[in-house]
Amino acid sequence: MRLLLANPNATERVTKACADLARAVALPGTEIEEWTNRAGPALIDSYNADAAAARSLVAALGALTPVPDSVVLAGFGDYGTRAVKETLAVPVIALAEAALAYAVAVCDRFAIVTTSARMIAYTEDLVERLGFAPRCRAVRAVELPPIAAGEPPADEIVPTIAEVATATGADLVILGGSRLSPYAAALRGSISLTVVEPVACAVTLAESLVRIGVRRRRA
Amino acid sequence: MRLLLANPNATERVTKACADLARAVALPGTEIEEWTNRAGPALIDSYNADAAAARSLVAALGALTPVPDSVVLAGFGDYGTRAVKETLAVPVIALAEAALAYAVAVCDRFAIVTTSARMIAYTEDLVERLGFAPRCRAVRAVELPPIAAGEPPADEIVPTIAEVATATGADLVILGGSRLSPYAAALRGSISLTVVEPVACAVTLAESLVRIGVRRRRA
């Protein structure tokens, strides 16, 4: 099956990193195609960036020929998610919905670590809207450098994520931002909480919906 | 991977039917093992039956050697679900949690069709507890014959399911009971709503959690 990994932001480096994570979990028969929202913002870390990303994302994904078998929207937020779902009959999965559904299946209480303090309220609202607030212990932030500065080495950022997550008292942590996803493997080695990396969740959820033949019907 | 399909009720016929559905969607490398809760009730259609099922279910699943790679609990309810999750570190997935998570990913509003009028309140409470009540248009029931009477032919029951589901105004229907799952294919042919069959959802969700290496950590 053809699964399009669509990065809603314009940074190819992030697309590449997410696609690597996607390929590492995808089924043998799944071809991961990469797509970067070059007309979008370099990073999606605000409502403003959501709006800047949505139109070209929806338009491009709605115009794909042939239509892929499923789409993963590789951002942890809401940047036109339901619009893409509405446009395509094939399964469209965003990181947050997959990560939250997977998390509650294996935890008592989850925490989310996001990428900047100002995304805390944003992320709490997202969790509330998806119905998972009673299971959320806390949303916390680490501060990543600006996107143009590149990604910090794991040994710099992972201890901070580990510390922040452990302090919440949750038994599971979700990495709430596509820039954090590549640190999942290193984090697993340094923390006693279950670590949920959303790209892997979304890819496998999209594959599953294709395999079982569930598609959207227009209301 | 070894996936145990555990039927919380004692009726082998239901186990068999669910295992067939499981095998039809499972990955080539997934071996579906069947397990029937012979010490449980013939059918789980009440809180009482939940209680009658839970102990032997949890005890048997907790004592499996070797431990399977994941477990699907093939009942649409709550018959010791969190106890099995607590007992095993491997992914344990119940039908309802998987079906609801898959449903909201591809619908605006879902309906659930359950197997008897007295399961309506039960099922509404389940949806509320899992956080999906705002997306639920209605829970409705068809009446199946007693379990000992066997399963009605599709052309008898499917039109009723179709009618009941369509009348809700939802764009997706979940078959809320393992006895209803085998009718999914026939129902798809006679209804314009998306049809969600929970066994397929749970099997693929369990496989996914194994593939991405997410396991429960004890709090």
Place this chain on the structure above:
Amino acid sequence: MRLLLANPNATERVTKACADLARAVALPGTEIEEWTNRAGPALIDSYNADAAAARSLVAALGALTPVPDSVVLAGFGDYGTRAVKETLAVPVIALAEAALAYAVAVCDRFAIVTTSARMIAYTEDLVERLGFAPRCRAVRAVELPPIAAGEPPADEIVPTIAEVATATGADLVILGGSRLSPYAAALRGSISLTVVEPVACAVTLAESLVRIGVRRRRA
């Protein structure tokens, strides 16, 4: 004060009609400026249209020089609302938030009439997200002709709105769509419910925030 009435859709006729409603209630010192999102969709009646509207809306409003004293977003939905709020420090008010706040101040239970059946779930979700679900009796739809066909005469559509709203049992009805706003006056004459026309609510709320000097601070 300068209040920008920003129509998120591309149809000047709608902008014009809303601006007329705005001017009819605005304070003497309020200058209503019109802006139409010409790069947006002709009509916003889907998540897809939300996404198509948001980017140019946010970009244009964020680039205004000089910045107006406040902005009214003249669509009954969520087409980048929080992004515009985030971009500008001046008050930015969308129709739904104003109409709902005004409604609950003067009613026991409100109903919303929207412009097509497929906007019912969308509108229910909006009400839930804004916190007003317990006061909402029902969301109902009338069917307007396609935007290109123009607006139906009042004596054709108003009786339908009246009938649909009255049947809900609510004591107040909100016109949930900018195309419906111009019918408010005629509807008031033919219904015993309180009629809330959202453009008037949003304009006066925006003026009020300016008058009392409340502006957004960045977190």
Place this chain on the structure above:
Amino acid sequence: MRLLLANPNATERVTKACADLARAVALPGTEIEEWTNRAGPALIDSYNADAAAARSLVAALGALTPVPDSVVLAGFGDYGTRAVKETLAVPVIALAEAALAYAVAVCDRFAIVTTSARMIAYTEDLVERLGFAPRCRAVRAVELPPIAAGEPPADEIVPTIAEVATATGADLVILGGSRLSPYAAALRGSISLTVVEPVACAVTLAESLVRIGVRRRRA
């Protein structure tokens, strides 16, 4: 238009202070009439005081001749609010409903500072009931001296309010008590959060409802 500023407590000094705030924001054509609930308690800072205030408040406001064009209830609580609304067809606005609606229009997360520790649970319940709990970061208290002791100078109380509000992590603070309202101007100068003063919100909301002709219909 004639707007009655009705102080539910019996302290003329508070009425006066609130009326000053009201006049400072009212429209040129709005005549602010003052009314003090002399048969009420000196201060409303408990459920008991709510009950002591309500009857004479409702009776007096229901008997006004001529009926004013709108009424602002100048207390931050629930001292017969819905009864006054039920009694009069003209808009009746209480401080909390206006302040909360205005706050969420311009903030991510609000905090409320109230006037004594025992009003914290009271105020949380009020926020919950009005539907705004998910946007509330915290309710905190400063301790004012007894009402008979007069009001503390701004340079004594404002730094405490500022400190308490800032510590919540909210981006907006609501002054949750009519005795706190007069400190709004001083507070704005010493805090980076948006400051919402409820009397100004309620007065402008009441004026707006009158201007747009929205009145209550009896169910």
Place this chain on the structure above:
Amino acid sequence: MRLLLANPNATERVTKACADLARAVALPGTEIEEWTNRAGPALIDSYNADAAAARSLVAALGALTPVPDSVVLAGFGDYGTRAVKETLAVPVIALAEAALAYAVAVCDRFAIVTTSARMIAYTEDLVERLGFAPRCRAVRAVELPPIAAGEPPADEIVPTIAEVATATGADLVILGGSRLSPYAAALRGSISLTVVEPVACAVTLAESLVRIGVRRRRA
């Protein structure tokens, strides 16, 4: 123990009827004292009547010497309930809180029958505020004659209550108004639902709190 049955309305006939119901269930050692809120309204069937009842109710109950061992507020609503609770350290129980707690202990879904159509929204709000909305199937009304007209004979009103309650699909019905309480016995004979009569619930709950020595501590 001395239990004060306090009727928040001014109609002695209602007090008498409720006191009879109270005595029929009270413990041998419980002395039921009657108190009628003569300074209150003849009937409490609106927010306005709540406000009219509260002050004298709270003042009188707060001034009782000696203080009774517990108080039952014999109205199905919120007419200063929390104020009386705040005033007295002894247990104070209102009809609705007792009836709802008792109902959910023995039902799947309850319905409430109230005494006039305009009390439906009021009662729904009460149920929501007390946390029982997910278990409530419906609030419905019968129409009683004006209080001055006396009470209708059972064979006139009971069939209507039975019909209205049965149609909801609930398995339990709460009589949501003190004027309805005397019909409980007759209703039990003509309906298959469990019938909950709130005076009996509140009296026994108040007695229980006294017996186990639980009193309010001031915060």
Place this chain on the structure above:
Amino acid sequence: MRLLLANPNATERVTKACADLARAVALPGTEIEEWTNRAGPALIDSYNADAAAARSLVAALGALTPVPDSVVLAGFGDYGTRAVKETLAVPVIALAEAALAYAVAVCDRFAIVTTSARMIAYTEDLVERLGFAPRCRAVRAVELPPIAAGEPPADEIVPTIAEVATATGADLVILGGSRLSPYAAALRGSISLTVVEPVACAVTLAESLVRIGVRRRRA
């Protein structure tokens, strides 16, 4: 009346201690019969233990001849509670539902102290499901020794409970575990909060339902 105090765990010492508490509050005419779920786990402090307890609990209670007039389930959790309710028409009361209903009748905010850190999420979920989350200030834990080690002396554990409960800021504390119930009397002497001991609540609630003749009807 005959009230069966059913201990869902297998430890006679706990049954005995709860029966003593029950007898201390029961009415003269109430005969407290003890029953220990010998086929259950020694202690119920996990979902697993819930499942281990439920079947024999439900089976034994459903087979009682003659049926007692009511049943109190003496565990603070959900170990087949609704199943026992469904099985018997007589009132069946679990500790948590009674304690929470009694608590909110006399407090502003309650706290729960439970018996181990891992029961915190469990107990929060229970409170949420029963509808009382908005009134809950916090769930906290003390750590009791293993059940086999016996119960610690009051002067060892009571100061810890007192400290933990007081730090929450609640005005009432519920002892959330049957092993904690016997410390209620000592705790009352050393804390300014109201102390709610659940066995006493459940016994009196069960008695009350019997006295007023409210029984479950099958749906």
